[in-house]
Structure formats: structure tokens, C-alpha cells
Amino acid sequence: MNVRKPPAPPASPGTVRVQKRQAQVPSGLRTKTCDKCGRTFELEPEQKFFLCRDCYEESQRRQHPRKARGTSILTLIRCAQCGGEEYLDFLPADPAEALCKACFTKRKREQKARSTHSIA
Ligand SMILES: [Zn+2]
Ligand SMILES: [Zn+2]
Incomplete structure (x- = not known):
């Protein structure tokens, strides 16, 4: 089977649309790309994390290895x-x-x- 999509119509010259912002998440959450695994995750406006929750927790565990042990x-x-x-x-x-x-x-x-x- 040969399913071919028709080519998208060329953008009219002169109006170059640059989408800097990703789709906005409601309730003020921002979407960020994790520095470590590259996945996107949501972030509150006041938060300044560079890692998604998984990687963040992993880094926390690494920073506090004692906490992870025993009572985890x-x-x-x-x-x-x-x-x-x-x-x-x-x-x-x-x-x-x-x-x-x-x-x-x-x-x-x-x-x-x-x-x-x-x-x-
Ligand atoms: Zn990550
Ligand atoms: Zn809170």
C-alpha cells in the first residue's frame, strides 16, 4: 500500500512563523526538556529545575546516599x-x-x- 500524504502548502513568503513557545500548558505550568534524559516535563513558573522528576530524584538520591539507604x-x-x-x-x-x-x-x-x- 502506498499511502502518500499531499505535501503541505508552502508558507506564504514574507510571513515566516517562528514558534518559539511550545504548546502552553494551562495553570501556569511550563514545559521543559530534561537536561539529562531529554524528556519533557512540567514545571511550575517559580521552579527552576533542569531535570525531570525521575532524574531529579535520582540525583537527589546520589547526593544523599545515606538517606536512600535504610529508611527509603x-x-x-x-x-x-x-x-x-x-x-x-x-x-x-x-x-x-x-x-x-x-x-x-x-x-x-x-x-x-x-x-x-x-x-x-
Ligand atoms: Zn530526565
Ligand atoms: Zn506545592
């Missing part, structure tokens, strides 16, 4: 702040209120900033 129980939580899923290497007191590391760090910073008038 990871808890998958859904961040109460941004809704992203993340593995925590500890068991959060309340998984429903658990935050991803990014949001946790952010919240801690905010709490520190207004520690003068603490809100219960």
Missing part, C-alpha cells in the same frame, strides 16, 4: 498549595495538608517574615 520510604503527597504531587522522604503529620518542598520552603519563609504577628 517515600510518601507521595498532593501539595495542598499548588496541587502538585511530590514524594516526601518523611511522613507528614497530615497528608491532606502536606506541602511540596517548594511550597513548604515558601511558606516557611513567609512565616518567618511575619513572625512578629503570628496568625494561629
